[in-house]
Amino acid sequence: MFISLAEEGEGRTGSESSFAKDVVLAGRDANECDIAFDRQQFPMVSRKHGAFHWMNGVWYIEDLGSSYGTFLNGERVSYPRELEPGSVVQFGENGPKIRVISFEPGRKAEPVPAAAPPEPTRNVPAPPPSAWDSAPRVQVSVPPAVAQKPPQAGTALEFVSDSSRPAFQIKSASVWLGRDPSCDVVFDASSATVSRRHAEVRFENGQLLIADNNSFNGTLVNGQRISGVRPLASGDEVQLGSGGPIIRVHAGAAAPPKPPSSPQFRAEDTGQRTMVLKLDPTGGLKGADPAAAELILSKAIPEGGAITVGRGEGCEVRLDGLQISNRHARFSRSGQGIIVEDLGSTNGTFVNGSRTAKQQIVTTDVVQIGSFTLRVDAAGTLGVFDARSKTRIDVMAVSSDAKGRLFAPTARLIDAVSLSIQPNEFVGLLGPSGAGKSTLMEAMCGVRPATEGSVLFNSLDLKSHFHSLKQSIGYVPQDDIIHRELSVYRTLYHVAKLRLSKDASAAEIRKTIDEVLDVTGLADRRDLPVSKLSGGQRKRVSIAVELLTRPSAIFLDEPTSGLDPATEYRIMQLFRQIAESGRTVVMTTHAMENVAMFDKIAVLMLGKLVFFGPPEEALKHFGVATFRELYDKLEEPVEREAADRPTADRSVIAGGVAETWRRKFDSTPIHRQYVEEPLKQIGAVGASRAGKSSRLGMFGSIRQFVTLSRRYIEVLAKDKLNLAVIFLQAPIIALMTFLVMGAEQPRDFVYFILAIVSIWFGTAVAAREIIRERPVYRRERMFNLGIIPYLASKLFVLGLIVSVQCFLLFGPLKFFDVVGLMPMPGELFGIPQLWATLLTGLIGVALGLFVSTIVRTSEMATSLVPLILVPQILFSGIVGVPAGISKVVGLTMPSSWSFDTIKRFSTLDTLEEAGADINGPTKGLGLYKFIETENDKLIEKAERDIENYKRLGPDGIAPGEPDPLGERLKVPEIKKVPSDLSGYITFLHPWMSDVLNQLVLMLMFLILVFSSLIALRLKDLK
Known part of the structure; x- marks a missing residue:
């Protein structure tokens, strides 16, 4: 394929430039774009403004989210538009124009839906390995070795969430869905839950199938998240990420019947890594709460045999997610029972919350691998449950105490708080300073476990299962959890290397980071140092760090603190989007401007829960018109009583008022609806115990x-x-x-x-x-x-x-x-x-x-x-x-x-006697002592000579005889400390x-x- 383009201006057409490639980028970035415009001359052109791309034999022009738009023959482009020879493309209002001179002819293509910006590379890379090649096959039994035929006429995808968009007719054996321009069905950048290459629909062996391509937000069929390959029937609804666009399947005459929708299945082998799904009349796999988790596949463990669970192609049960190793665990069955064995995985295999290397399990045991829960039934069937998009959090009578300094009494920070957060809710913890918001959040996510009470994640006690659940929990504290010296990409890269499986490839890590950058709106900041980002952008990086592991629940402590109102609103929109993409989001805040964006709010006062429910119900409950008045309303009784009792302890008064507010809320229908009734579904919870810590x-x-x-x-x-x-x-x-x-x-x-x-x-x-x-x-x-x-x-x-x-x-x-x-x-x-x-x-x-x-x-x-x-x-x-x-x-x-x-x-020898070398020149005395000793010897000798001379006396010497002491009575030469002491040190420790x-x-x-x-x-x- 090729296309010839020329710059248009002032009634003339410039010289032609030809491109023999799929995608031709236009913008200001000379390093990335094929057609680069000068920034000073054309300020209306964005860094990557638009793209000419070839698809199915047709050339299109698309806007890449530019600030000032892209125009085709004077009309603004909102989705990829087909080009013809002579078409004029303008980049921004009053911006430069490009005329299409000619291009390689091709067949007429189906209408192409809106697309998102391509990858920031000069050429669209070759498509990654098909999701088909990396997904577990879960399909209806079909005869083997059936020749592939094209889909039946009328097989199409209807865009339920965009009725103005024409249905896509499936005419080939493989159809890719995503935001990448190379996909067959392309979604624009506003579809934030859709990954670049999200999923693949394939016609194989006479049936229509769909496989998730390890997308960031997952693929749901009829509301249930799939893991791997799933058969499709006419009328099935496919959703690309929770809260994302919905596609309805219209299958031709040869489409397979709709598979059973009940979550209770049994499995029979029909070949290697292939399963036939059947209803289990005994309901053998009834471990998980259907509201919290769904059975996505099951596999019979053969007697005397074993099955392997992991991310790799050689596993009988394959699970997606880079926290899961290629060969993660093995389940083997013998006469003694079923044994689970970890195969040296990075993030571990957990049984009832404790990491294990090898352990026998029974039907009541809960095995956790990554975000998946696995159980076995009495018949030896392994069931895999997925709660990634259905995380429910129940807080039951949680209290936290803080020890005082020295002899100060213990202070109660939160007092018997109970609430229930449903899957995919965006919940705010509100209250004035000192209300216990951060303490409650830390108890909910396990940073500081509560002194009393229980926190449950999908009916699993957080304290007992913390080491297995922590992989599904994201936590963003008030302080930045990033190194500001690194670029955004390198920050995420190092975190990915720490948290993801050791056998995750560089391409897999790069893909995950790219998707996280897309979700958080940081794709155009990937190479900037974090220190050069604004406060809101730095907070987005902290959030991106947590999204790398695709947690099912995210906790954020005062994430909007210190941000201006506009940035705070955009950050809140991001959190709202994250919740809608299939995650439960909880955040603390004392700001009231954007409270209406929460699904529910929990209002705390001195550690007591005084309200929990929808924001609009809070206004009615407290009798205020706006959320700005809420804190004043809480404090009014305190101020009134403090004025009436000036000598009373204000803290005692505030505690009494908080208790009054709590009792008032406990007696309301709102409390029964949003706290009592949901918690009744849980039933009694036994005493929790801390699980064994995991070892690396x-x-x-x-x-x-x-x-x-x-x-x-x-x-x-x-x-x-x-x-x-x-x-x-x-x-x-x-x-x-x-x-x-x-x-x-x-x-x-x-x-x-x-x-x-x-x-x-x-x-x-x-x-x-x-x-x-x-x-x-x-x-x-x-x-x-x-x-x-x-x-x-x-x-x-x-x-x-x-x-x-x-x-x-x-x-x-x-x-x-x-x-x-x-x-x-x-x-x-x-x-x-x-x-x-x-x-x-x-x-x-x-x-x-x-x-x-x-x-x-x-x-x-x-x-x-x-x-x-x-x-x-x-x-x-x-x-x-x-x-x-x-x-x-x-x-x-x-x-x-x-x-x-x-x-x-x-x-060197020493000056002092301490530590002197006995074999050295000072003979173990040190220079000072050695000289002193030598001089003492000379003096002693001189004294002896004098005494001898005295004994001889003047008469003792005959006339003419020589004096025998004459030479010896000369004054001896006294030794002195040399002026050059560079050959010595002062001392050495004798005991060393x-x-x-x-x-x-x-x-x-x-x-x-x-x-x-x-x-x-x-x-x-x-």
Whole structure:
């Protein structure tokens, strides 16, 4: 195919340009568009404005969501319009015009529906593997090896939600549905629930079938979400995402009969990975609440055999979702019963809320894999239930207490709150500051479990099943849970690597991210750093992070706080859209401007539920005209009673008023309709217990460590100026040390610099690294983040940085030694000293990370660094041989052990007797003591000579005889301390040694790392 185009202007036609490709993009982006316009000359042209695309032998022009529109022969284009030679396309009002000169002729195509913008690439990529090739076959039994025939005449798709759109006649064996221009049935950008290539309708073996293409919002047939391939019959209604466009099937004469609609099925094998659906007269799979979950497929486990569950092609039961591994679990059956075995999956297999490696199960057990619930019946049939679009949340008498400081009494933050949130509802938690909104939300999503009461997700207790349910829960706290240094795409990419299955391919991850960006409206911001986004856009990124795992319930804590009214409205529209796409959305807010967008609201006052129901009912209940008056209405009795009783405790008055409001609500029909009646369906709930925490295992920990390290390196690398300052510190300090270090002074100071500065390097660079990303850590920890790989990634990356700093410090100092400018002796060219410096730097990193785990703010961490370093200086031994209490305290200081180690590796003798080498030139006395001892020997000898002379006396010498003491009575030459002491150090600790010092330093490193792990774990328990 090809098309020839020419720019039209001022009554003339410019030179022609020919394109031999499916899609020709036009816009301002010269890197992406085939036809690029100058931004200054044509400001009305968008970055990607429009596209000429070829489909079914016909060329079309479509608008790509531009700001100023695309016009064909003067008429604005709202859906793809067919082109003819001579057609004139204008990009924006008063914008540039393109004339179609000629194109490859083709057959007349069926009318093409509205389309959305194509992928941001210059060419439309080849279609991905068919959903047919990757979906589990669930079909009515048909004879094998039937030759494929085209669909019967009259087989068509009717657009129920868009009656103005003509029906699509199915004339080929495969029809793709989606927003991508390459699809056969194309939906425009306003159909936000539709993925780019959403689903495939196929005519195979004489029957019409549909397969979901792992779409973001799923595909529903007659209101039930499908997983894999589903037969279609005339009259079936296909919905592309909950709340999305609906298509009615009109099948020809050869269409198969409509399959049973009852959720109770049994399965019989008709071939590999093929099942025949039949009604189960015994109702064997009655585990799940039909209102909450639906049986999407079942499979008989053969006696003495096994079936595999996973995402891969070789599995007998295939489930969609990138949280599910290719080979996730195996169900085997023997005479002893049915055993479920996890096959090394990334996110685990859970039985009754606890992660398991291998376990025997019975009919009452609930097995959870990703967002799917699996059960077995007495006949050995495995049923798979799907509640992704039907998540119900029941809160039953939930209370939360907060311990007071010291002897302060316990405070009740929320008090016996009960409510029921139905599937796909958008619910707001309202109330003034201190009402308990965030506390209730944290109890509902498991961040801080309630002290009393129960929270149920589709009748599963959250506390008991938290580790399996958390994969289906999205939580966006008030603080951003993203690294602002990264681009939007890279932020999502690293989260996907952490949360999705380890065997998810790069293409699958890219597709998921693209769809999330489309849903959140961030597709045109994908390559921008998060730091350059507006507040509303940053919040959208936080939401996109949670949507990656396609949660069935999303909790948002004050997501619109600090946003302007227009941005707040757009964010609320996004939440409304997410709820309509098949998710239950709960958010806290104190803003009242957009309350009407909620399906229901829960109003709290001092932890008590004073209303739950539709927003319009709240106005009637409280007797106010607008939601802005609601809080004032709640506080009126408090103000009135406080004025009447000025000496009374205001908090006591407010508590009494809140209790009055609650009792009033409890007695209303609204309470019975929206709280009592729904909770009666649940019945009594037994005491909940915490499920066993899931473990990553060795390989899972290694995978997380690699991902976290890569992300951390990328985050740090974005701030190049800060890295430059960090690495320039070391050579500057080395130069200053050279300037102040005298050539004839003892070498202690230069070794002290190596020890103390390496500790400072590590502590300073690490002290804020955990506390500053505390919101990110908490959210990832809630999902599946392991403490050990998280801390190990920090140690590894920061250890690399500090190691480079130590090299840059040691290198120049050694250079000055080699060229003779400043002696710094060391054995083996100083390599052992460098090792000691590196080890000390790592201890500094561990010390800094420990500080970062125990403080509450980054400012506190910064303030603690000097308090840590000053004792390291004072008790290092630089001021002299320690004694008394300073000796004891010095034993706890890494600097003391490091300083002594570096000095020992210098092989220099000491000035003081402490630590002197007995085999050295001073014979274990130290220079000062050695000289003193030598001089004492000379003096003692002189004294003996004098005494001998006195004994001889003047008469003892014959005349003319030589004086036998004459030579010996000369004044001896006294030894002096040399002026050049560069060959000495002051002292070494007698109780230390080369090997012991290194062992102690490594032990200190391990103790600090272990202490950090404990501190992080204790914060999890708070």
